[in-house]
């Protein structure tokens with residue numbers, strides 16, 4: 231496809247408390263579908279997402295739909311249409327499901343019906359305190375919050391981490407469905423999920439992009455997967 235990428239990241243460098251955690255990251259996110267960010271623990275995947283959002287100090291050239299966003303504070307990046315589903319979900323534990331969702335609404339006509347259709351379980355549990363939900367249900371709340379608004383891009387960080395295998399499938403289903411309406415940049419360590427959802431994969435190592443290419447191709451290459459991700463594909467499959 232010849233459509234413009236929704237996000238371009240050029241020479242992104244990020245630091246936390248003066249320490250550089252992203253060295254030099256360059257990649258593009260196509261305007262449709264799911265693009266995966268892969269890499270071993272601690273290589274800078276989360277920091278890359280937080281740098282795009284402006285949650286940590288960053289330099290470089292970041293464009294959303296061709297417009298620079300690297301000089302904007304986080305709330306302005308969000309207003310431009312970037313939704314964030316953070317690692318560890320970050321729901322308000324003592325608030326109900328309905329309250330968690332209501333607090334996320336930032337436009338006149340939030341997409342409540344779309345979200346309700348996608349997550350019937352959350353509708354049934356709307357009066358339950360979010361802290362008493364299972365990990366998978368909390369993840370659904372976190373994804374649902376981002377889907378209530380007409381975002382142009384979602385940044386989703388390890389949504390299946392720590393979930394039971396059956397729930398992993400449900401979260402993946404929800405992301406697949408969501409990606410029909412909004413492009414997603416997905417940090418994901420579960421390679422089965424990546425194989426199922428992602429078209430392209432970006433691999434980060436020590437704060438730099440070390441590989442960009444077709445996700446299925448990467449994951450079918452045992453040597454490359456072991457070298458870049460430090461895992462055996464056969465063992466993971």
Ligand SMILES: Nc1ncnc2c1ncn2[C@@H]1O[C@H](COP(=O)(O)OP(=O)(O)OP(=O)(O)O)[C@@H](O)[C@H]1O
Nearest residue numbers: 246247249251269270271272273274275276277278
């Ligand atoms: N709050 C912080 N203060 C100092 N260093 C940090 C902080 N958060 C992250 N780092 C460091 O930044 C580097 C990148 O971390 P980051 O969380 O971006 O990696 P990651 O690829 O998301 O890892 P994981 O797979 O564990 O989620 C790591 O070396 C980490 O120790």
Ligand SMILES: [Mg+2]
Nearest residue numbers: 275276277317
């Ligand atoms: Mg992380």
